Amino acid sequence: MTKGTMPHTLESPTIKVSHLVQGYGKRVILRNIDCEVRHGEIVALIRPSGSGKITLISTIVGMMPPKSGTVQVLGTPMPDRTMLGNIGFMAQTDALYTNLSGLENLRFFASLQHVRGKHFNDAALRAASVVHLDHALSNRVSHYSGGMKRRLSMAIALIGDPPILILDEPTVGIDPQLRRELWNELHRIADQGRSILLTTHVMADAAQTDTLLMIRQGRAIAQGSPTAVKNLYQATSIEDAFIEAGKEQDANHSND
């Protein structure tokens, strides 16, 4: 066991980011980020473009070691390759093999995530039906529409029922009806005690979550339940709250 590994219980957070400073070379992207995702919790990351969302996610999935601070997944400090088996990941760009069918893509990624054999067929069908893709699984991905590719990426993240889901912009290109069904499914997953960390631009999505984390200029500017964040800034919508929080940050920053 690596130093700093704590025994993991249901009470302890599935993802714990403390005092994280991260960047590329001398450029600092994230300054002192703290956040936690607990069992059964859905956390949304809201941010303007280029505020380090990808950096935070990359650090959590262990693509880059923290410059300082720590990131723990299920009590294990990242980067740790074996922990990736517990994370269902959906990247912002659809990373799919277009020459393969939907089912072949699912099978390939599933076998990398230790889902195989007789479990695979059940798991693949279940994941595909959640995103309404079960009828198109035998088609090649090159014939898929943008929305279908997005849904296949989601199915790949869902397969094998990992305890943690990290979804980067999961609702882009998905029609309203499917979006509603998707949220029902995400709530159902959270009710099973699994954790979801997602990023979104869509404030309606943000309102569905348990906790919001707003990152701006590399700092967390607001954190809490959607209602709490709205109340804090006396805003009627999450969007307004985000803008107010930004103004406050600018004001504080100019005082520095």
Add this chain to the structure above:
Amino acid sequence: MRTIAMIRRILTELLRDKRTLALMFAAPLLILTLLYFLFQGAGNTSADLAVQSVDDDLVSAMQVDGLHIHKIPERQTTDQSSNYTERIIRDNDYAGFLCQNDGSLHLTLAGADEAQSGLILESLKAAQAELSGKAASATIASQAAALTQLESTVAALTSRLQTLSGGRTGTSTGLPQASIDAKGGEPTNRPSMATTPSSVTVDYLYGSKHSTFFDTLVPIMMGFVIFFFVFLISGISLLHERATGTLARLLATPIRRHEIVNGYPIGYGIVAIVQTAVVVGYTIVVFKTQILGNVWNVLLLNLMIAGTALTLGLLVSAFAATEFQMMQFIPIVVIPQIFFSGIIPVASMPGWLRTIAHVTPLYWGSRAMSDVVEKGANLAQIAPNLGVLLTFILVFLGLNILAMRKYRRI
């Protein structure tokens, strides 16, 4: 297990990509076939030679395949134009003009095509050898005298031809005059006519009199085409994986970096085995190339060459952002290797070039391949070269795993 998943995926993708498959299997055969016809034809030179007032014995002795002799009538005494010979050659597109004045022969070559000039000179030499045999038995004074002169003419012409081929620059007339008057020629210390051997028997240690340049080229080109196509396709496929984001996605799974890096050489290695078998089989069946050594050694060598191409292609793709940038590595990484693969003898290169040759995988691969195909080298004899190729593969693989750190540090 994850490596197997990688291999299966790579092969499935490749089998669906008909164009790439065609490139891997048909293109090498196309190139080799083209070379076959290009260099097969090189032996069938034909040349037109004009002869004037030359002894019939000599003319009939000069008859060889490909040489067309045209007898032209005596020159009119009224025709005193200085460019008479030039005009005859130019007007009729002849390769040479041979005329006899009393005892001396005078040959003028067009000199535009060295193969044609060579053919004419060779036939003259052959005629000389034949006639000198006759001359030994029945000495005809005038003919013997003519032949002595002919001999020195040929010797002088040969050296002249060598000078020409060394640095052939166009003369003002456009028709370099390779003509030497036999009477004015330098004195020769040749053995007397009687002791000149009348026939020559040529034996070959390797190959036969039917060997063409293509036979020398085949083992080298076989390795090269395999190297080229495997390099290109493996490099671009990994590059594609980087560009579409699937590589980053792969690295967000518990897969190990070396499982990705190994999946490619093994997956494409399987394709390379098939490709190698097709190429080697094709050269044996279609070109009837004689492989003196063990055919398994040829396959093994080609496979090792494919292995270096694979791992090098994968490595180079780490430094390219697009397919176009990948293509830019071809003139730097692939093309120079052909110069060191044995088409030009490496031993005759300057020292610093020889040093460069030693760091190119094809130098080691092609040399061993030529040894196996043409000299029947056995496994023990090519083992050092195989060892060098294996070292290349392992070094490239290691560097690949390191290059992958750019994406994930563990």
